[in-house]
Amino acid sequence: MPKRSPSASDTLYALSSSLMDSLRGSVHAVLGVEKVVHDHAAVARIREAMMAIHGEAGLEHNPHLHRQIASTQDAEGLWYARAELYADLCQLHDETHAVRCLESLLPLFQGSLPSSLLKTRTPGAGARGPSLAGQWLPRRRKP
Numbered sequence: 001m002p003k004r005s006p007s008a009s010d011t012l013y014a015l016s017s018s019l020m021d022s023l024r025g026s027v028h029a030v031l032g033v034e035k036v037v038h039d040h041a042a043v044a045r046i047r048e049a050m051m052a053i054h055g056e057a058g059l060e061h062n063p064h065l066h067r068q069i070a071s072t073q074d075a076e077g078l079w080y081a082r083a084e085l086y087a088d089l090c091q092l093h094d095e096t097h098a099v100r101c102l103e104s105l106l107p108l109f110q111g112s113l114p115s116s117l118l119k120t121r122t123p124g125a126g127a128r129g130p131s132l133a134g135q136w137l138p139r140r141r142k143p
Helices: 008-031 040-061 063-071 075-092 095-109 133-140
Strands: none
Touching: 040 063, 040 075, 040 095, 063 075, 075 095
């Protein structure tokens, strides 16, 4: 199969990606943000784990989120996608299940994100852990 020559859009994408990486590195250096190495294999493991947690039910319930997770190419983007994943899991299952699932992802993010970002709390987990609202409200409702 003959090699395809790079198109102008490929070149522009590579240039803009390089420029963004350089700009991000400069801003992080000024702010004193810890530098982490971008590891494509680690990001792929995180992505696969998130898609497995979202599952078939999640794909049917929120295909947009499933596509977003599948197309995100960096650990930071996947880190921020956890909030929407949490909301979906709460709707499909319950809050306790959602918190457990997101906490199971934490070891995968180690080394892929600055430690300061990893200290942010899991969506839905307050200072005392997940709320009991999902367990309390159904008992209060009358048939």
